[in-house]
Amino acid sequence: METELPSIFSAKRTSFVRTSVIREILKLTVKNSDILSFAGGLPNPNLFPREILSSVMESVIHENLSTALQYGDSSGYAALRFQIIEKLTDVSWAKSDSTIITHGSQQGLDILGKMFMDSDTNVLLEDPVYLGALQAFSPYQPNFFSVPMEPDGPNLYWLEEILSQNKIHVFYANPSYQNPSTYTWSLEKRKQIAKILDDKEILFIEDEAYRYLDFDGKVYPSVSSFRNKKELTFILGSFSKVISPGFRLGWVLVPDPYLSLFTAVKQGNDLNSNQFSQVVISKLLEVMDFKTHLQAIQSFYQEKKENLVSLLNKHLPEVRFSLPEGGMFLWVEYPKVSSKELMERCIASGVAMVPGTEFSPASLSSSFFRMNFSFLDNNQMEIGVKRIAKAYRDINT
Numbered sequence: 001m002e003t004e005l006p007s008i009f010s011a012k013r014t015s016f017v018r019t020s021v022i023r024e025i026l027k028l029t030v031k032n033s034d035i036l037s038f039a040g041g042l043p044n045p046n047l048f049p050r051e052i053l054s055s056v057m058e059s060v061i062h063e064n065l066s067t068a069l070q071y072g073d074s075s076g077y078a079a080l081r082f083q084i085i086e087k088l089t090d091v092s093w094a095k096s097d098s099t100i101i102t103h104g105s106q107q108g109l110d111i112l113g114k115m116f117m118d119s120d121t122n123v124l125l126e127d128p129v130y131l132g133a134l135q136a137f138s139p140y141q142p143n144f145f146s147v148p149m150e151p152d153g154p155n156l157y158w159l160e161e162i163l164s165q166n167k168i169h170v171f172y173a174n175p176s177y178q179n180p181s182t183y184t185w186s187l188e189k190r191k192q193i194a195k196i197l198d199d200k201e202i203l204f205i206e207d208e209a210y211r212y213l214d215f216d217g218k219v220y221p222s223v224s225s226f227r228n229k230k231e232l233t234f235i236l237g238s239f240s241k242v243i244s245p246g247f248r249l250g251w252v253l254v255p256d257p258y259l260s261l262f263t264a265v266k267q268g269n270d271l272n273s274n275q276f277s278q279v280v281i282s283k284l285l286e287v288m289d290f291k292t293h294l295q296a297i298q299s300f301y302q303e304k305k306e307n308l309v310s311l312l313n314k315h316l317p318e319v320r321f322s323l324p325e326g327g328m329f330l331w332v333e334y335p336k337v338s339s340k341e342l343m344e345r346c347i348a349s350g351v352a353m354v355p356g357t358e359f360s361p362a363s364l365s366s367s368f369f370r371m372n373f374s375f376l377d378n379n380q381m382e383i384g385v386k387r388i389a390k391a392y393r394d395i396n397t
């Protein structure tokens, strides 16, 4: 039964909350296991470090239970913050005190939205943009601007235009193997844009969720590492794509002037991040060969990417995409169809992918779809691509 109650009692900001079609598709694919899904961004479960994890968890239960099952420091478990600084950061100012552990990097986005965004804040986004960032920031009602993306990063002409006509306060970007486009900023653009951000005194939120998913094992220096204005620089990292999203652990590197505010906002959210997860991940990092583990993920995803590329070339030569350097997605243009119609036909034929509209800051229609290649096995991928090809041809003939 429909009720009026939500509209009577809900806070005004809730009318700005965005839903996620991806989550809806995921629900659909859980309910109907016949749907082959290129829609999610799920790491492949074969890559979870099962064996070593079970021995680490057992040792945590025997040796660290009183810490692991207790409330913890709001900033995070000290040993883990150290490990992040040692292994997973590249900015010179980062220290373990500046590393705050969050419930996924997604929580970091929400906290930064709460800290920096009001209805008169001008926030620049990439176009297309990570949908979860739009969901995190939208309730704070900032004015969104967006810069078109090219395979090597933001279009510099449009970036300069936007910045010369507007006072941009915050720029949120996902420069490596971006979700959804998998576009990766070139070294040159990283340096150029870091300088522009410094000159214009723009607060930069750099999302590094996919940093270690380069197919060749390359690690791009963060844009932030080229910035001089470190006090205007926040970097988000995540264990989701390199260990498991189930632990819900990420981190934010927070510059000194904002450390106590960030921690206080986090306390209001959840007091502290899951302590058990933190102790387990910390012990895991102590004993596992992380480099070899990353190499296994990188080469597995490279193979998966090549498989999807060759299936599309074989069954759907009409579509266009650029070859990613890493990540989990292909950003595929399906010319001459309405994305809504293609999406409906695909779901009806038992296959799912995410329409580009979902990632458009202005919700504009798009001929692109995001196709994930990390999850399905090769046989399922072939059946899925054939179903998409049939749906596409049925519309076009």
Ligand SMILES: Cc1ncc(COP(=O)(O)O)c(C=O)c1O
Pocket: 041, 103, 104, 105, 106, 107, 130, 132, 174, 178, 179, 207, 209, 237, 238, 239, 240, 245, 248, 249, 250
């Ligand atoms: C670009 C990007 N940022 C952040 C996240 C959030 O990840 P998590 O909260 O699992 O760390 C995701 C998840 O897919 C993502 O794609």
